[in-house]
Amino acid sequence: MSRRRKRKIGKGKRNRIILLIFLTFLFTSLTIKSGLVPKLFAKPLQNENKNNTSDDKSTSTNSEKIEKEERENKFKELIEKSALSINKKQIEIDRDLLNSKAVFIMDPETGEEIYSLEKDTVHFPASLTKIANAIVAIENEPSSENLYVMGEELVDRMIMDDASMAGFFAGETLCFNDLLYGTMLPSGGEAAVALSEMASGSEANHVNRMNELVEKLNLKQTHFANTSGLHDIANYTTAKEMAEIFRYSLKNPEFRELITASSYTTSNTEEHPEGIYLCYSLLNYQYENSIENAEFLGGKTGFTEEANFCLASLAKVLDKEYIIVTLDAKDNEYTGHPHFDDQHYILNKLKEASLSD
Numbered sequence: 001m002s003r004r005r006k007r008k009i010g011k012g013k014r015n016r017i018i019l020l021i022f023l024t025f026l027f028t029s030l031t032i033k034s035g036l037v038p039k040l041f042a043k044p045l046q047n048e049n050k051n052n053t054s055d056d057k058s059t060s061t062n063s064e065k066i067e068k069e070e071r072e073n074k075f076k077e078l079i080e081k082s083a084l085s086i087n088k089k090q091i092e093i094d095r096d097l098l099n100s101k102a103v104f105i106m107d108p109e110t111g112e113e114i115y116s117l118e119k120d121t122v123h124f125p126a127s128l129t130k131i132a133n134a135i136v137a138i139e140n141e142p143s144s145e146n147l148y149v150m151g152e153e154l155v156d157r158m159i160m161d162d163a164s165m166a167g168f169f170a171g172e173t174l175c176f177n178d179l180l181y182g183t184m185l186p187s188g189g190e191a192a193v194a195l196s197e198m199a200s201g202s203e204a205n206h207v208n209r210m211n212e213l214v215e216k217l218n219l220k221q222t223h224f225a226n227t228s229g230l231h232d233i234a235n236y237t238t239a240k241e242m243a244e245i246f247r248y249s250l251k252n253p254e255f256r257e258l259i260t261a262s263s264y265t266t267s268n269t270e271e272h273p274e275g276i277y278l279c280y281s282l283l284n285y286q287y288e289n290s291i292e293n294a295e296f297l298g299g300k301t302g303f304t305e306e307a308n309f310c311l312a313s314l315a316k317v318l319d320k321e322y323i324i325v326t327l328d329a330k331d332n333e334y335t336g337h338p339h340f341d342d343q344h345y346i347l348n349k350l351k352e353a354s355l356s357d
Helices: 003-034 039-050 054-082 126-139 152-160 176-184 189-200 203-216 239-250 253-259 281-288 338-356
Strands: 100-106 113-117 263-265 277-279 294-304 308-317 320-329
Touching (some): 100 239, 100 338, 113 239, 126 189, 126 239, 126 253, 126 294, 126 308, 152 189, 189 203, 203 239, 239 253, 239 320, 253 294, 281 294, 294 338, 308 338, 320 338
Antiparallel strands (some): 100 113, 100 320, 263 277, 294 308, 308 320
16 A cells, blocks of 8 residues: 555544544533533542642631521521411401401501401491591600690580590599590590690691591591591591501500500599599400410400491411401391401411411
């Protein structure tokens, strides 16, 4: 064979070898990118990592440890935030078992809706009006030196209107807290109007401030016409918007202390030398109908013939707080307090949903 032919054959062989090497390299690259390389081929990379210096290993280990701790802390935060929270799909409430026409359950921390029934339907709030009265009074609280003398005309008017009363007498000299707690615990009509006059100069001025609060919260279906909650066609709200007012109010420490108080004794006066002992009916009901790991912390009741029974409460279930508003509950003829029965039922359902998470 000639040298020329040998060189030609050798050159072709080299070209085939080069082509084979190229194709092998190309195949290997593609399999690595697609994740198809067997674990066996990954071992050299692991071994290469093992050959790093001890300083590099220490730095890498510390970095991974910090990242792991950060992930764990973030996870814990998410768990804590979502712990025992309930969404609308998780809580099962049988509407046929409710006496109330409107219900709204809210997370007071986030404002999230938990459950609702006819939440945007307008209803009369009755004495839930006093929630707005109280927070506006607190925000405009007069000097502690200021005192209020209960007027005879006011007491007579409230009696004529069949308002619930705190028990203050005409001519009795009272401080701001006497009127504040007299408004909220026994739902005293005379205390509510007197509170508004003490804080704003007149009931009309106070009502204007209450409606300014409504505008501030951007509530479109709420309007107040008085401070006592006595029936007035222009005094109305919805379950959702009343919950918004309640949530806003609870952010004020003085209001929260007020709404969660089980009792209060008014100042000693000539008419009441030992003061008047005021207590809250919702908490009395709770003592008779307790639920383990679930309780009412406080709230406000309401009733008129037109509004029926209403209740806005702050409840706690397994260390998680909820705002519950129920409106327009007709007397169920069995217990005489259908609003309490509804919220007791809801409290049980919140507990069931929490435990099923």
